[in-house]
Amino acid sequence: PGTSEHNTGLAADIVTPSYQTLNEGFAETTAAKWMAANAHYYGFVLRYPKDKQETTGIIFEPWHFRYVGLEHAQKMQENNWCLEEYLANR
Numbered sequence: 001p002g003t004s005e006h007n008t009g010l011a012a013d014i015v016t017p018s019y020q021t022l023n024e025g026f027a028e029t030t031a032a033k034w035m036a037a038n039a040h041y042y043g044f045v046l047r048y049p050k051d052k053q054e055t056t057g058i059i060f061e062p063w064h065f066r067y068v069g070l071e072h073a074q075k076m077q078e079n080n081w082c083l084e085e086y087l088a089n090r
Contacts, residue, residue: 027062040077043070052082
């Protein structure tokens with residue numbers, strides 16, 4: 001308790017009316033694909049990407065987005081970095 005990123009007010013789980021389950025299948029939805037391609041334009045990043053489990057320590061969560069700000073999100077997208085990699089390279 002108390003350690004979820006959601007407690008910061010900066011993280012959100014994205015679902016759709018037709019897909020409300022928090023599992024990897026969400027990645028195949030139109031909404032998830034749009035979010036993965038466009039979230040950085042609004043300052044959000046996919047917090048736990050598919051190939052970053054070893055770095056983040058968390059399994060792939062295609063529904064979990066975090067606000068980091070426009071500049072940071074764009075830099076992370078350009079370099080294919082998760083938050084931990086971005087912070088290590090700042």
